């Protein structure tokens with residue numbers, strides 16, 4: 223049996239503006255997706271307790287990983303079981319984590335010894351094939367872990383934080399939201415460009431405050447970033463309700479994370495007000511859970527096939 227897992231991520235600063243080449247900061251979180259392989263006569267995936275053939279329409283990320291790995295290795299038969307601690311389609315990078323964890327498990331199975339850079343690149347290629355367009359943020363952070371500055375794709379000082387995530391439970395398409403922002407940009411290029419520049423500034427100031435570990439100022443910058451995201455139309459009433467509930471319960475700052483239009487918000491908290499923020503998000507209609515940022519990227523959890 224082989225089990226590999228990869229983390230989800232949050233955007234601390236800079237979603238959407240990153241699409242226009244501006245600075246962003248993303249952090250891996252300690253909620254993971256795992257891929258477990260067991261020997262099988264053919265290739266199958268476990269769905270609702272039953273093994274079925276892998277369907278590229280229903281399991282595009284797993285199918286993409288198998289397709290790419292088949293190009294570089296002769297894979298034996300296996301059954302794959304995906305387990306996730308992340309809500310899917312909620313802006314926390316679950317599809318990237320599925321892809322990265324699956325590639326790593328196949329890499330261990332086939333003993334191809336891919337580097338982390340190769341895993342990140344292969345995962346990004348698969349995401350782009352499935353979604354049409356995807357920034358490398360999610361796949362890079364899920365592979366390498368830690369706190370990452372985009373577009374450079376380099377680690378910055380680790381941002382060690384307790385985060386309360388509030389899920390609105392509403393799915394929103396990243397592709398549609400990115401194209402809505404593009405349309406707004408086409409209609410009001412000067413105004414929207416200024417907003418993108420302001421988001422860039424916020425991300426850069428955020429990096430400085432992360433170096434100083436000034437959580438109060440990081441929270442204030444998150445609030446500024448949220449105001450800017452709201453101004454380009456990607457926030458929603460539900461997100462705003464959860465964000466204000468968190469702020470009013472003592473969070474340092476709160477904002478949406480990912481594409482918006484639904485999905486999740488994040489609140490930066492200290493140990494003392496976590497429960498209050500969790501309760502407030504629940505009362506405001508969200509589904510809250512607590513996580514920590516993490517340095518850990520993709521990892522092998524179990525391997526009795528090709529032990530190192």
Ligand code: MEV
Nearest residue numbers: 237238356357396480481
């Ligand atoms: C989506 O999680 C974040 C966006 O910036 C798009 C991207 O970076 O690919 C909206």
